Amino acid sequence: DAGVIQSPRHEVTEMGQEVTLRCKPISGHNSLFWYRQTMMRGLELLIYFNNNVPIDDSGMPEDRFSAKMPNASFSTLKIQPSEPRDSAVYFCASSLARREMNTEAFFGQGTRLTVV
């Protein structure tokens, strides 16, 4: 398996524009996470999907952020409109959730977003 695949790797956009980040989780994994990493705040969980259903979106900053998982092999994180403070590295991670929850997460390489 190629691992978790994110696209694009880098995105530079102007303030006010819509940004869409994409993620392909590892085949067979039933849990998907979107994280945001900044120097100031570290790694923050934005949203968690289980079996394509959003379970916890309490980390989504505000209404400008939305995430979807239309099927088990694809998820998107959309920011509309984007603002300079959204500049960060966005990571997608997937795992195989089991009852005992002793499983690891596999991370993609991240999308470095710069909003100017």
Added chain:
Amino acid sequence: SQQGEEDPQALSIQEGENATMNCSYKTSINNLQWYRQNSGRGLVHLILIRSNEREKHSGRLRVTLDTSKKSSSLLITASRAADTASYFCATRRSGYSTLTFGKGTMLLVSP
């Protein structure tokens, strides 16, 4: 909010020395995991220790967990320049499916 807090924030050592990083957390956990991140890359899972375990080894890595003190340590023995990276602890709280990460320790191993 951050569940895990690593200490120190940065650590600089020479090749061959041992590196010890600590992590403290606040709530009861199901397990604690350590991840590594090279500059500009994603996080890579290193080791997982369950709440009923006290120590675990994997190659040059040794992890301890003290649930009474809500703390964990990661020891890298005989460090190499290639170990230079940021190291994060992540906790899976009891009853939750998500991982909460600390801000990490930046480790620099000089040749």
